[in-house]
Amino acid sequence: MPELPEVETVRRGLAPHLDGALIEALVLNRADLRFPFPPDLARRVGARRVLTLGRRAKYLLIPLDSGETMILHLGMSGRMIVERDGEAGQTGAFHHDVTRLAQHDHVIFRLEGGKRIVFNDPRRFGSLDLQPSDRLEEAPALASLGLEPLGNALHPGALATLLAGRRTPMKAALLDQRLIAGLGNIYVCEALHRAHVAPTRPAGSLKRREIEALVIAIRDVLAEAIDAGGSTLRDFRHEDGSLGYFQHAFRVYDREGAPCPTPGCRGIVRRLVQSGRSTFHCVECQR
DNA sequence: AGGATACCCTGACCGC
């Protein structure tokens, strides 16, 4: 689920519940996810108040009034589920899902008033760390991240510098979190299609005009995806944000064999594998 | 140095 737009959607969905909230206790149902939890995690978070939720790339940032910030990654299957008091124990259609998912409820935020926020992650590729807030960027997870794609840091000149001289395919370059941080497989495919740039193009071969188009495509696709996620936020408090915001708007991702949606293009969406991952593209209008 | 590959783990899905 989570690339940058999904994490931003999670942040926006959680903010009304977590901003300013007192965490009465952090319940750990295991000692690790992808990595071991930091020492004394529960003690360092319990009885602390949350400041204002943030995000860096695909990481959710939860600053505490203790001067430390939780750095949370959803991996590939992570969810944050908001439960109101008593909701989890209710019977009915919802109950089945809750009990089935409860197996992978690894970390539970118990908030004042009985509300619970559950970090559920079947594949356990997620992570959770703590870092002093005044040295946040030194955290191992954040230290080598590249440009934040939303905001002013990503502009044609900056992207041109990042790509210059690289022979790696554009698909790999855009997936590299050290260059631009936050894009994943889906939005890389979508951005390259919108910019009409072939995923196999050596990164250093792009013309200035193509780089400009790519910057616009990246911004647009992320912004549109966040907007689509935002439209389902009202449901978020009851469920988990996995409602599938943007997939109906995919132009190429997971659409192998479909006609290319570019106006006037008669191409067919094709799939290829690059560094072990599926790339979806149109050979007619992406050059 | 930089790029490609193997791997961490579970669940969903497809064909037989």
Next chain:
DNA sequence: TGCGGTCAGGGTATCC
């Protein structure tokens, strides 16, 4: 219905 194979939106270690 069960079973095996395949695939999945991420990131890191390791090899070349």
